[in-house]
Amino acid sequence: MGALKELLRNRSAAVGLVIVAVAVFVALTCQWLAPLDPVDQYRGYANQAPGTRFELAAAAAGGPTPAGTFWLGTDINGRDILSRVLYGARVSLLVGLVATLLNVLIGMTVGILAGYYGRWLDAVLMRLTDTFFAFPGMLLAIIILATLNQPAVREALTGVTSHIDPGMWGLFIALGLTGWTGIARVIRGQVLAMKEQEFIEAARAVGCGHARIILVHLVPNCLAPLIVLATMQVAYNILSEAGLSFLGLGIQPPDASWGGMLSEGRPYMETAWWWGVFPGLALAFTVLGFNLFGDGLRDVLDPRLKTRTS
């Protein structure tokens, strides 16, 4: 409990936590928060500046509110930007969290196996990590996504789960497979340092098997750096998702995602600045929240990481 108190006293962690909490809240409740449907096109209201009043024809009744305000304006297709920005939070957080979960699983497994068993397994796993690390920037994710985005694959993925956009599956896989190298390296270092300590030796002397030593003694002691790295990785994955969607490889329009909106709005920047400004702000704030929270966590949980993660 001491750590939690200290965390809340840490200013950047507290601010970050608030931003993250707001983002999570929006992502969970966007279907109630959003004033309008994010995909519906309101004919006659294309390209409206923020604050434009609207009244919907009777034909649209039974749907959302018949009259109201486009607080953040509309895009060229007459879609409400505010609703799209709110729904975009769901995509960003879902991709950020699931991809990070995959990163943690892979990174943790590789790091622990390499550090604990050492020898040839260490050599092989670390060369594998180097290989993935040397893969230029987002390119591996781009290549994986381009493969998964083909019609045949998309159809197959849609068959698996009808309510998740197939582009989302692609993002999970592409980002999940690419962001784990940093985690693997830090965890390996941690395990290497711990392996020689007395408590591991004691556990072995008492007759603990490898599995028990790993799961009961090593994993809990890796949690501090892991939590810090994972928080920062969420920020990174959210940014990457936006970048990939911006390149037209992630979530496809008309589904709402921040990166996708930026890509759609880009040609109309001069006439409809609100189309590009608001999703970008939402994105920057969310990422800032995770980074601040991660900074605070690091200062409280594992200050030594400072020189390794910043």
Next chain:
Amino acid sequence: MSEPSANPPEDGPSGRTVTRGLARLWFGLPPVLRYIVLRLLAAVPVLIGVTFICFAILMAAPGDPVRIVMGQHYDEDIAAGLREQWGLDRPFIVQYGMFLGRVGTGDLGQSYVKGGLDVAPYIGARFVNTLLLTLAAMAIAIVVGMVAGIVSAARPRSLADYAMMLLAVTGISIPVFWLGLMLQLVFASKLGWLPVSDMTYSGNLSVLWRQVNGNYLAYWWRATGSHFLLPSVTLSVVPMAIIARLTRSSMLEVMNLDYIRTARAKGLSYRRVVLVHGLRNALIPIVTVIGNNFAVLLTGAVLTETVFAWPGLGRAMVQAIHQYDYPIVLGGVMLMAAVFVVVNLLVDLAYSIIDPRVRVG
């Protein structure tokens, strides 16, 4: 190297002499050179791994590049010819082996799409454009980032410190491509101070030369300089923020050490202690992060290049991926991975220059 016994015994040196000669040559090399050679050799499996992964993913894709490249003009006979020419009718492993064989001779093949264009010179030229952009961005990032970090560390917990560090954490959080779009909107579209995109002046250069009345500086600015400003500033923001944060924490760590107190006690000025005694010893983690970021920038300028229509390697590769132009994708991935390896090697060599305690080799 170890096949000396095949030499004819009568006039050539015997196998053992050759081995011994090689050994003497090897150990006669300066340790730094030996270290470089070993590191480069160790990079070979990494490069093979990178291309193998890339190759496997591309081949696993269900789409048929021939069909896509030919589009509406698809013709079974010509398609079969192309498949044979590009080796696509062979088994996966054979294709990969052929690729490696060609790479060994420095040939990266021909583009599927761009009329049989040679890949190696094409990605080379595109890479130079990316390199120029990256160098400009890195220069901005290092200067601004280090100054901000030093100012912060010199007066920790001051207003300036808080302001800098808030800016820095914003800098690592801001989506680069969105920042680029916003800078474009403000400085190019609305204010009209700078060109929106492209790497060089798009109009007639001789007309421009007459317009600026032979003022070389104005000519340079209009033709190139102004085109570099927005993209390089955009690209510099993330590394700048990272360098600022790291410079600060690294300086603070060093400033607590005994020898700093000694230097102060000798009566040296605070400025001199910070800049000479502190900075030099704080440089090691900073150099690492500069090296890492340089490699990341160089290989990850994809989004910035897309926003500013920069004719760099990243954008070329995104285009190639969309067009199923496998040779360009593979060549580009390999070049970028190789650059990454070389930059990391340079970083490790830089340590030994900054810190004599670190010995390479």
